[in-house]
Amino acid sequence: MGAYGSAFGASAVANHFTVLQACLLSLLLFSGASQFAVIGVMGAGGSAASAIATSTLLGTRNALYGLRMSSILKHKGWRRAIGAQITIDESTGVALSQSNEVDARKGFWYTGLGVFLFWNLFTLMGALGANAIGDPSAWGLDAAVPAAFLGMLWPRLKERATWAVAAASLVLALVLVPNVPAGVPIISCALIAIVVGWRSE
Amino acid sequence: MSKTWIALIGSSALAFALKYLGSAVPEFWLSHPRIQRINNLIPIALLSGLVIVQTMTEKTKYIIDHRAAGVGFAIAALIAKAPFPVVVVGAAITSAIVYRY
Numbered sequence: 001m002g003a004y005g006s007a008f009g010a011s012a013v014a015n016h017f018t019v020l021q022a023c024l025l026s027l028l029l030f031s032g033a034s035q036f037a038v039i040g041v042m043g044a045g046g047s048a049a050s051a052i053a054t055s056t057l058l059g060t061r062n063a064l065y066g067l068r069m070s071s072i073l074k075h076k077g078w079r080r081a082i083g084a085q086i087t088i089d090e091s092t093g094v095a096l097s098q099s100n101e102v103d104a105r106k107g108f109w110y111t112g113l114g115v116f117l118f119w120n121l122f123t124l125m126g127a128l129g130a131n132a133i134g135d136p137s138a139w140g141l142d143a144a145v146p147a148a149f150l151g152m153l154w155p156r157l158k159e160r161a162t163w164a165v166a167a168a169s170l171v172l173a174l175v176l177v178p179n180v181p182a183g184v185p186i187i188s189c190a191l192i193a194i195v196v197g198w199r200s201e
Numbered sequence: 202m203s204k205t206w207i208a209l210i211g212s213s214a215l216a217f218a219l220k221y222l223g224s225a226v227p228e229f230w231l232s233h234p235r236i237q238r239i240n241n242l243i244p245i246a247l248l249s250g251l252v253i254v255q256t257m258t259e260k261t262k263y264i265i266d267h268r269a270a271g272v273g274f275a276i277a278a279l280i281a282k283a284p285f286p287v288v289v290v291g292a293a294i295t296s297a298i299v300y301r302y
Binding site for chain 1: 204205206207208209210211212213215216217219220221222223226235237238239240241242243244245246247248249250251252253254255256257258259260261262263267268270271272274275276279285286288289290291292293294295296297298300301
C-alpha cells in the first residue's frame, strides 16, 4: 500500500500534475487503477474527456462492489456517502470474506478507512518527493507508471481469453497512436473487451 | 479551468457516482453474465493499452527509449513473481540508469 501510494504520488508529479492535484485525486477519486489512468492519459497528452472515460470504465467494478456492500451495510444519509467513497477492492474483499454481517461491516469500515488514510498519506509523500527531485526521467519515474500498470494487469491474465484481449489491445493501441488524438487509442481498447465479453460463452 | 482540473473533477465525480449508485442499479442487470464478463475484461484491455502507450509512444509518435528498458525489467520481475514494489522501483531504477548512460 505504501509503495503503491507513493508510486502514484510520484508518477502524478512526473506527469505534470501539481502536488495539490495529486493529493486531490487520492482524496476524491480514491481508486488506484482509475487514478493511474487519469495521470497516464493526461501525461500522454490526451484530452480531459478521454481521461475521464478511461478512468470511469476502470471504475465500473466499484458499482458491483457497491451493489454487494449495500445489502450488508444498510446505511442511509452521510454514512452511505462515506461508505461509497471507501468502496474499493480491499474493503469489499475483506468484508465479503467474513462469516457474519457484523464482522463484515467492521471489516469494511476498518479496511476502507485504514487504506484511505495511508493511501493519501503516501500519495502526499510520493508527490513531495518527486517535486523535490526535479527531472522525473533522471529518477525513472516515467517508467514507473507503465510498470505500475503492468503490475496491475499481470494478476488478471489467467485464461487464454484474457491474454487474447491483452494482446489485441496492445496491437490496437499501437496501430491507432499515429492516427488519432492522444488518449483515444487507450479508451478504444475497451471495444475489444466489449466485443470479446459479448460473444464468448 | 485547465484540462487537468476538468479531468480531475470529472473523473472523481463519476467514480463516486459509480460507487454510490451501484446499489441503485437493478441486480439482475449488473449480475448478467455478459455484463460481468465485459466488466472483468475492461481493466485488462485498458491497462494493456496504457502499458504500451506509456512505454513506446510520445503523443502521437513511436519512441523506444529508457522507459522500454524499465518496463523490460518489470516484465522479468513479474515472471519471477516479484512483489509489486520491486516491480515498480526496479523499473524506475533500470530506466534511470539507461537514461543517464
